[in-house]
Amino acid sequence: MNAVIHCPPLQRTATVDRVLGEFGPGGGPVVVVIAGVHGNEPAGIYAVLDLLRDLAAAQPTFRGKLIGLAGNLAALRKNVRYIHCDLNRMWRSEILAEAYGNGSGPLPRNCVELAEVRELYDQIKSIMQHEAGPFYFVDLHTTSSVSPPFIPFDDTLTNRAFVEQFPLPGILGIEEFLPGTLLSYITRYNVVAIGYEAGQHHEPRSIEFHHAMLALCLEKAGCVSREHYPVLARHEETLRQGANGLEGFYEVRFRYAIEEGEGFRMLPGFSSFQPVAYKQKLAENNRGAIVAQESGRIFMPLYQAQGNDGYFLIRRVARFWLNLSKILRRWRFERVLAWLPGVRLLPDEQNTLEIDTRIARFLATEIFHLLGYRRQTTQGTTIRFTRREP
Ligand SMILES: [Zn+2]
Structure with missing residues (x-):
């Protein structure tokens, strides 16, 4: 069912479906943009529509495909962050099982977002089944405070290499504080999956910053080139101005x-x-x-x-730590770490390190971040870290 998304402060209205639109012949890199996972953040929706319109007019040589998806349609209709449950905290196996009607999960049956999560995930799975890839997922957001544009992402080396190409600051490690995000869930498929915060919710520049970033994503993913789509140079300049000297x-x-x-x-x-x-x-x-x-x-x-x-x-x-972590991860240095007393790699799941903090009290969380692990659970004196890289 489609939704009318009306935003008076941005002076924009659009009628959209779950699939906002597509461009390109397929058979190559696929950029999947998800906009409006939070219903009070419609700037991303308008930007995807603007970009699709631009591409249709310019008709640049294009490899692969761009696909735009709408997030929380029910919340977008009402211009609220969510109706019953934050759609960006629901990407956990027990909630997905509930959304697909397999057993009772933690959410009430009438939770509107259970249908949203199911419909969105159906689209994502269908894209990954039918397209060749490689896949690049971008999840668009805006903030309630004033902010320059930035890129939050799960710190895998694949994501990092992609983010490094943008003239914008990247944010590592937010997923450790926010369980159940769409991006953390998608990262498990060994694809590029990044977030993007374009600025304040109702700032017209936020639409422009979304648009510019998405156009550059198409370039970095190898869908278009500057030769065939010269407007990319202007988009890069827009982002550079927006970042206002922030980088790294x-x-x-x-x-x-x-x-x-x-x-x-x-x-x-x-x-x-x-x-x-x-x-x-x-x-x-x-x-x-x-x-x-x-x-x-x-x-x-x-x-x-x-x-x-x-x-x-x-x-x-600091750049030094970024480089060091790249080397340590390639070596799978955690196997060495697991020789230390109080540290063990769980035999059944090679991606989980268990730390007994009574014994290995000298090991700081930062070391595990460096190795590409994130803190997952803390039970008494035991902390479990899981590997971000699938
Ligand atoms: Zn958001």
């Missing part, structure tokens, strides 16, 4: 999780990437001031009612 990779170090009923309010005026000092006052709740847990840069401060990520703190990752 940043790691998420802290997430402020909002508790039910705590009355969280961000202090006004913070924008993503703004430097903050240790103990600087950032927000308030019913108990008083909330101050920065460490120095760094504030990231995605929350200026809307829905959502429970108050803010994040990030820090730049």
Whole structure:
């Protein structure tokens, strides 16, 4: 069933279906863009439609295919983040099983998003069955705060090599704080899967930044070249201006999780990437001031009612560590690490390291990040890390 997506602040209206549109003959690289996973973020939908229209008019030589998909259609219709459940936290096996009617999961039967997750996943599976690939998935978002465009992604070497080509900052490690994202789920298929945050929800520039990024994705994936699609140079310049000097990779170090009923309010005026000092006052709740847990840069401060990520703190990752981690991952250095007391590679799942923190207390989370592992579960003194690279 189609949806009318009307956004007065952006002065745009569009009538869309789950498949927003396609371009290209197929039989090569496939760029799959998912827009509006959060229903109050329609800028991505308009940008996909703009790009499809541009391509149809310019008719550049094109290898492979571009496919645009709509995320939470029910929420997009109402211009809300979600109706019953955040569609970007539902990509877990027990919820997918529930969505497909296999057993009872944690969500109530009437949860509107169970149908959304099923329809979207059906499309994704069908694309991967019918197209040759390689596949590039891009999940489009906008933020409630002012922000330059940036690329959050699960830190696999495949993703990293793709992200490095854009004149934009990349964000590592957010998935450790946000379980059940669409991208983390898709990353398991050994494809490129990246997020993209284009700016503030209702800022017209956000549509432009989405459009520019998607056009460059087509170039980096090998679908189009500058020779046949000269507008790419202008799109690159648009992104460069948007990034405003920010580049390289940043790691998420802290997430402020909002508790039910705590009355969280961000202090006004913070924008993503703004430097903050240790103990600087950032927000308030019913108990008083909330101050920065460490120095760094504030990231995605929350200026809307829905959502429970108050803010994040990030820090730049030095090129040295990025290079070192590339080498260590190629060596599968965790096999050496597993010789240490208190560390073991689980025999049944070669992708999981189990750490007994009473014994291996000297090992910091950063070491596992370096090796391409993310913290999965903590039970008592045992922490499990799983490998991001499938
Ligand atoms: Zn979003």
